[in-house]
Amino acid sequence: MSKNIDKSFLFSEEMEFLFESVFDKLPIAIDILDAEGNIRMINKTFLDYLGLEKDKVINKYVLDVDRNSRFPLVLKTGQNEIAYRHKFANGKEAIVHRIAIKDGDEVIGGFGMILFEDLNELRKLIEKNRLLETELEHYKKTLRKIHGAKYSWENIIGKSDAIVECKKKAMKMANMDSNILIYGESGVGKELFAHAIHNSSKRRDYPFVTVNCAAIPEQLMESELFGYEEGAFTGAQKGGKIGKFELANHGTIFLDEIGDMPYTMQAKLLRVLQEGEIERVGGKAPIKVDVRVISATNKDLSKLVKEGKFRSDLFYRINVLMLNVPPLRERKEDIPLLIDHFLSLLTQNSGIYKKVSKEVYDILEKYDWPGNIRELRNVIERMVVNSEGDIIRKTDIPLYILKKELPVRKKGSGLQEMLEEFEKEIIFETLKECNYNKSQAAEILKIPRSRLYRKLKKFGILEENNEVK
Numbered sequence: 001m002s003k004n005i006d007k008s009f010l011f012s013e014e015m016e017f018l019f020e021s022v023f024d025k026l027p028i029a030i031d032i033l034d035a036e037g038n039i040r041m042i043n044k045t046f047l048d049y050l051g052l053e054k055d056k057v058i059n060k061y062v063l064d065v066d067r068n069s070r071f072p073l074v075l076k077t078g079q080n081e082i083a084y085r086h087k088f089a090n091g092k093e094a095i096v097h098r099i100a101i102k103d104g105d106e107v108i109g110g111f112g113m114i115l116f117e118d119l120n121e122l123r124k125l126i127e128k129n130r131l132l133e134t135e136l137e138h139y140k141k142t143l144r145k146i147h148g149a150k151y152s153w154e155n156i157i158g159k160s161d162a163i164v165e166c167k168k169k170a171m172k173m174a175n176m177d178s179n180i181l182i183y184g185e186s187g188v189g190k191e192l193f194a195h196a197i198h199n200s201s202k203r204r205d206y207p208f209v210t211v212n213c214a215a216i217p218e219q220l221m222e223s224e225l226f227g228y229e230e231g232a233f234t235g236a237q238k239g240g241k242i243g244k245f246e247l248a249n250h251g252t253i254f255l256d257e258i259g260d261m262p263y264t265m266q267a268k269l270l271r272v273l274q275e276g277e278i279e280r281v282g283g284k285a286p287i288k289v290d291v292r293v294i295s296a297t298n299k300d301l302s303k304l305v306k307e308g309k310f311r312s313d314l315f316y317r318i319n320v321l322m323l324n325v326p327p328l329r330e331r332k333e334d335i336p337l338l339i340d341h342f343l344s345l346l347t348q349n350s351g352i353y354k355k356v357s358k359e360v361y362d363i364l365e366k367y368d369w370p371g372n373i374r375e376l377r378n379v380i381e382r383m384v385v386n387s388e389g390d391i392i393r394k395t396d397i398p399l400y401i402l403k404k405e406l407p408v409r410k411k412g413s414g415l416q417e418m419l420e421e422f423e424k425e426i427i428f429e430t431l432k433e434c435n436y437n438k439s440q441a442a443e444i445l446k447i448p449r450s451r452l453y454r455k456l457k458k459f460g461i462l463e464e465n466n467e468v469k
C-alpha cells in the first residue's frame with residue numbers, strides 16, 4: 001500500500017519545527033517549495049550558499065530568488081531531476097536534486113537539495129580519484145610483477161622424450177582452467193612447471209603466489225593463507241593482513257608440498273575450493289576469490305588418503321589434472337644439456353667462465369641423481385667454486401658421486417630404500433662440509449630448514465634436542 005504525504009502536514013507548524021530543529025543543523029543545503037513554486041522552508045546552509053537573508057527568500061517565488069531554477073518545470077511535470085548540474089543566478093555551480101513531492105498523482109510541493117556545492121571541488125575530487133586509481137593500478141602491476149611467475153617453457157631444459165612429453169602435457173593443461181596436481185620427486189622441477197603453466201595460461205597477467213605448506217608452522221597457516229582482520233589475535237598487525245589466496249586473486253596459487261598440509265587446514269582449504277570464498281581470521285563476512293590451484297607433492301597422496309592422513313575430498317578437488325614430472329635418472333640424456341645450462345647461468349650471474357672435461361660429463365651422466373636437478377645444480381655450483389683453473393676435472397667431483405660412479409645395487413633393497421640411502425649421504429656430506437651448521441646446509445641444499453630437520457630426524461641423524469648425533 002503506497003502512502004501519500006498530506007499537504008496540510010507538509011506545510012504545518014510541526015513540519016516547520018522539524019525542519020528548523022533538524023535540517024537547520026545539517027551542513028547540506030535543503031529547501032521545500034509549495035506546488036506553486038514558493039519557497040516555504042530553507043535551511044541555514046542553503047541561505048549561506050545563496051548569500052541571502054531568510055526574509056528575502058521565505059515565501060518568495062523560486063524564480064525571484066534564483067532566476068535559473070528549473071523547479072517550476074519539475075512541479076509542473078512531476079519528473080524528478082536527480083544529480084543535475086545547475087548554475088545559480090549568483091554564478092555558483094553545483095550538483096542538485098529536485099524532487100516533486102506528490103499526494104497520489106498530484107504534485108503538492110518540491111524538495112530541493114544541493115549534492116555538491118562547489119563543482120570545482122567535485123572536479124578536484126574526481127581528479128584525485130582518477131589519480132588514486134592510476135596509482136592503485138601501478139601498485140597492482142608492481143605487485144603482479146613481484147608475485148608473477150618467473151619461468152616459462154624455454155626455462156625447462158631437456159630434449160629427452162620423457163621431458164618433451166611432460167612439457168606437451170603441461171602446455172595443454174595450461175590452456176584449461178582446472179586445478180592441477182604436479183607429482184614428482186624432490187628437485188625434479190615441479191615448481192618450474194607450475195610457473196610455466198601459469199605464464200602461458202589466461203591468468204598470466206595476474207599474480208602467481210607460492211606457498212610452501214611444509215615451511216609454515218601449523219598455527220600460522222590459516223592466517224598466512226586467508227589473512228586476518230585487525231585485532232584478530234594478540235600481535236596481529238594494525239590494519240590486518242591480506243592472505244595468500246586474496247593476493248593470488250584472478251591468478252594462480254602454488255601449494256608446494258601439499259602432502260604436508262595439516263589435516264585441520266585441509267578442511268578449510270577444501271571449503272575455499274568448493275565455495276570460491278575465503279574467510280579472514282577474525283573476519284565477519286566471506287570474501288569471494290577466483291584462484292586456480294596448482295599443488296605439488298613428492299608424496300603418494302592416494303596412500304596418505306588410505307592412511308587417513310589426507311582428506312579424500314580434497315585430494316579429488318586438487319587432482320583434477322595430474323602431471324607427473326619424471327626423475328632425472330629416467331632422462332639421463334638431459335644431463336649434459338643441464339650441465340651446460342647451469343654453467344652458462346653461473347657465467348651470466350657471476351662472470352665466472354668454466355668448462356667441464358669430457359670425463360666429468362661421463363661420470364655425471366652415469367650418476368643417478370636422487371636429488372634430481374636441484375642436486376645437479378648444486379654440484380655444478382660447488383665444482384665451479386672449488387675447482388682451480390677454467391676446466392672442471394674428475395678430482396673436482398664430490399666424493400660421494402665418485403664412490404657411486406658404478407653403483408652396486410644392494411641385495412634385497414628396493415629403489416626407495418636406495419634413494420633414501422643416497423639422500424642421507426648427500427645430506428650428511430653437506431652437513432660435514434659446513435661444520436654441522438644446519439641453516440647453512442639447508443641453504444646449500446636449497447631446501448627449507450624445516451624440511452632438512454624432518455629429513456635429519458627421519459634418517460636418525462638428529463637427536464630429540466635437534467642436535468646432530
Ligand SMILES: Nc1ncnc2c1ncn2[C@@H]1O[C@H](COP(=O)(O)OP(=O)(O)OP(=O)(O)O)[C@@H](O)[C@H]1O
Pocket residue numbers: 155156157158184185186187188189190191192193256296297298341373374377
Ligand atoms: N628442466 C629444468 N631445466 C632447468 N632447470 C631446472 C629444470 N628442472 C628443475 N630445474 C631447476 O632445479 C631446481 C629445483 O627445481 P624445483 O624447485 O622446480 O623442483 P621441485 O620439484 O619443485 O622441488 P621440491 O619438491 O623440493 O620443492 C631449481 O633451481 C630449478 O630451476
